[in-house]
Amino acid sequence: MANGNGNEKEITIYDIAKRLKISPATVSRALQDHPRISAKTKKKIFDLADEVGYRRNHFAGNLRAQKTQTIGVIVPRLNSHFMSSVIAGIELTVNEHGYSLLISQSSESVLKEADSAEAMFNSRVDGLMASLAYDTSTLDHFDKFFRKKTPVIFFDRVMPNKNATSILIDNYRAAYDATKHLIEQGCKKILHITAPQMQNVYRDRLAGYKSALEEAKLKFREDHVIITNLSQEAGYEQAARILKMKSLPDGIFVANDSCAIGCMMGLMEKGIRIPEQVAFVGFNNDPVSTVIDPKLTTIAYSGFEMGEVAGRLLVNHLNGTLPINNTTTIVLRSDLIVRQSSMKNQG
Amino acid sequence: MANGNGNEKEITIYDIAKRLKISPATVSRALQDHPRISAKTKKKIFDLADEVGYRRNHFAGNLRAQKTQTIGVIVPRLNSHFMSSVIAGIELTVNEHGYSLLISQSSESVLKEADSAEAMFNSRVDGLMASLAYDTSTLDHFDKFFRKKTPVIFFDRVMPNKNATSILIDNYRAAYDATKHLIEQGCKKILHITAPQMQNVYRDRLAGYKSALEEAKLKFREDHVIITNLSQEAGYEQAARILKMKSLPDGIFVANDSCAIGCMMGLMEKGIRIPEQVAFVGFNNDPVSTVIDPKLTTIAYSGFEMGEVAGRLLVNHLNGTLPINNTTTIVLRSDLIVRQSSMKNQG
DNA sequence: AGAAATTGCGCAATCGGTTGCATCTTTCGG
DNA sequence: CCGAAAGATGCAACCGATTGCGCAATTTCT
Structure with a gap:
């Protein structure tokens, strides 16, 4: 198995195509379960892919699709029970849909919040979730996202804004x-x-x-x-x-x-x-x-649930399942x- | 500025090259401060890049470099004070060096831990940090990483292993x-x-x-x-x-x-x-x-510090600053x- | 001055997956 | 048995940054 240096070469759709004497395009489509590829071909491809341990290269796909499959999360602080619960909820939900999390904390400072937002913007996250710092009084530092129509969801500590959705309790x-x-x-x-x-x-x-x-x-x-x-x-x-x-x-x-x-x-x-x-x-x-x-x-009130809701909402939005409705405010239960x-x- | 639909086009090194009537290769090299590009050319390029708000596309670079600039972190649970402190420490350190975090929790189950490891492996993280679940008794589920020579660091809850570095207290x-x-x-x-x-x-x-x-x-x-x-x-x-x-x-x-x-x-x-x-x-x-x-x-003992140390170690390793020494165990102070x-x- | 070394930059291939359009094959009605 | 529609697959361009190699221009050395 191992080839001496321990670095087994990554196999690509080109390798599979060569082995099966078909085109990479067909392999790509088969792997996506494209209807125009026959069941027989698909099976051959799936079987071989399985056998050789094919792993899709996200970067190639993302480069092509112009998506990062990454969601940014900015919280006031990570080490609070509530916030870590929210993050656990978000992580669980979005991971199921193939998204990764880029997490950052503002330490209750609007300056660091703006820095983080900038960093996230430069990382081209597909969506952003944030809970605002104590001293955040405007959403100017999120303008870039709004202009680029990148979805933004605020949770718990929110600020009414026509460009973003809010999730909170009453x-x-x-x-x-x-x-x-x-x-x-x-x-x-x-x-x-x-x-x-x-x-x-x-x-x-x-x-x-x-x-x-x-x-x-x-x-x-x-x-x-x-x-x-x-x-x-x-x-x-x-x-x-x-x-x-x-x-x-x-x-x-x-x-x-x-x-x-x-x-x-x-x-x-x-x-x-x-x-x-x-x-x-x-x-x-x-x-x-x-x-x-x-x-x-x-x-x-459950941070975990708030995270799940936020995650689900954003994922649906990104997948186009849920039509965009920026004026939405979601109110969760509290007791x-x-x-x-x-x-x-x-x- | 805005072009009507609000989606301003991302500008690339090709756009810059065209505007400056030079080749994209020169732009790329200038942006990396390559010594073979003259100071004058560099300045022109930097200025224009700045002006038009150029953002490097990580995906293209990562695809080319075959690196993900992502580090995986698996912890038993996110919502513990200690663990969230560790994560805060890791985040701060690796972010400074351009790495992102992929975070996941095992919920103290070796099965979920293995699942997470698999997911991280498939995401091709450049390195992995993990703190083991209660019932983890072997490191078999990390074998893939070892074989591929992907660096793995265990912290706090570790297991002696010749393929990985451990960070813990006495x-x-x-x-x-x-x-x-x-x-x-x-x-x-x-x-x-x-x-x-x-x-x-x-x-x-x-x-x-x-x-x-x-x-x-x-x-x-x-x-x-x-x-x-x-x-x-x-x-x-x-x-x-x-x-x-x-x-x-x-x-x-x-x-x-x-x-x-x-x-x-x-x-x-x-x-x-x-x-x-x-x-x-x-x-x-x-x-x-x-x-x-x-x-x-x-x-x-400080979780934050443990996270910082782990982050710094991994980043140095990945940058090649620190030569690999797999047998290392780092012991931190406790009082x-x-x-x-x-x-x-x-x- | 002429050769050699250095500097500055461009060409073109590469990373791996995706997709519009073209091409070829099969099927089926008439 | 013919032509059209449907079905299956391939071609090639593309996403954006990187880099080995080559070529030209400039500087340095003898």
Whole structure:
């Protein structure tokens, strides 16, 4: 088998054609199951291809087809449970259809996001999926894609745009439910810890929070909204600030779990009892939400599923199965999961 | 600018050549900074390329060069803090050198691992990096790569093999240190919770554990070693089993943090005090290790750094900068981080 | 000045698969 | 038995970048 140097030569459709005394064109068509090639010929070709271990050379095909069979993915950070779940979902879905993934992280910086987008553009990805950085306020750095009509899908952290499709959850509703839940537990002074209001997810969550307050005739106060970077450390720091308030809040709705947990830890260290004194609701259902004691009430939604949906949508679009409809927004399901951190009643 | 349909034509070296009335060969060479092209010509070419926004077509080049500029990565799972850090490290490093990543997860199954390897092989990745699944016991499914002399690097979960390079930490030493630390805290009956002994990491950790016991003249007992899948749930379940033992252990060394945490939670629910009754040491320094109360003592080592090292090594190898040396094993640093979960003394 | 060496660039083939059009063969109705 | 339609395959150009070889122009050396 081996020819001494261990580098077995790659066999091509030309080799197969020669062995079978037919033309490469016929081999190519047979391999694609072209209807104009007879079953007999196809079988001969398939059998030989199998025998000699033929592998299609994507590059030759892609060069010809002017497609890369590659999809770019830009996420704020790779090492978050939610994002890696999304990526797992995307990977699974698009791989089934012969696409590869080019993955890159913006580290929550619009500059790196633009760099990555540029790199992806130069790599000529067939499509792009992105979840925006905290400080992304325009989509200018995606213009190249729009102009070239390369499909772009935004997920989770999206920005309304006529050139791209968005996949997200109903953040307004989820935040409304979370806040309402706190109110039902008897909370009267509810804080909201969130990120800069550049991104839809945080704006919508704030709006949902407000709306639930209003409905319960609780007054919304600007100084009950705390803007942070939502890291666990930030949550911890905010705890100190909260402790200095003249009157402690009795409920806090945080826009993600790790920040919520940091804050809880900060408060508990100072002897605050949760949920008795302060009830907590987070967002994301991160695995840590069940490690903290008391376990954290949160909004659950599946990153994996979001990835699958995004992948399927893009693949269908690229295959032409699904007609392009750029105005589409897809809203996925999310659920409030009640745990001890907010259960003031049946404590 | 736009030509109506929004699809601006890609410009090629032929377009540049035509505009400059020179040959495409000269353009190609100039773009590569070939010494035989005069500085004047180069400047003209670069300027025009810049002006018209020339983008090199990787596919044409790769087809010609018979390289893919793609590196395959197979990990047990994407959504673990450690693995996503590794991937972030790899991505950063290889991207700088023009390589893309093809990522896939085995879900801890050797079958999927083999499938992924096959897929990567067919995609003709220039190199492969892999961390093995729990039940991988041979490297047969990587034989294709070895035969073809495609470089393969194993990281963290490795298997000694003359055809591949391994990157890992000194698991023996780390486990020894962890166990010794427990002994120094006064533990006499120390359990070890780990995974099936197929993988080096778990075998070495067990050996380190044994060795520390021996050194302290503590007898090693088979029934003090518990084999699980190291999930958080598994840890929780084992807690129940441990509670049924005639005498409780006073220390537990667990081969990863999430399992340790599951076990701690199981014990604490039943009123066991940690570390007073049972001290804990985990492995990996996962973010959850600082969320659990008491915070978990653990072995820290940087996935990001491991990814960087692996990436750099592979890239150098592929560029021919670093001569091939297949017998190489690279050992990275790891440290014991002491936190409350094991501090019996200054509690 | 004439030969030799160096510099600067172009020709054309190559990588492997795809596809519009042409060509050849078979089949079938009349 | 003839011609047309359908069926099966081949020809050759193409996708875009690379590179060995060759040729011409310029410089250097004796």
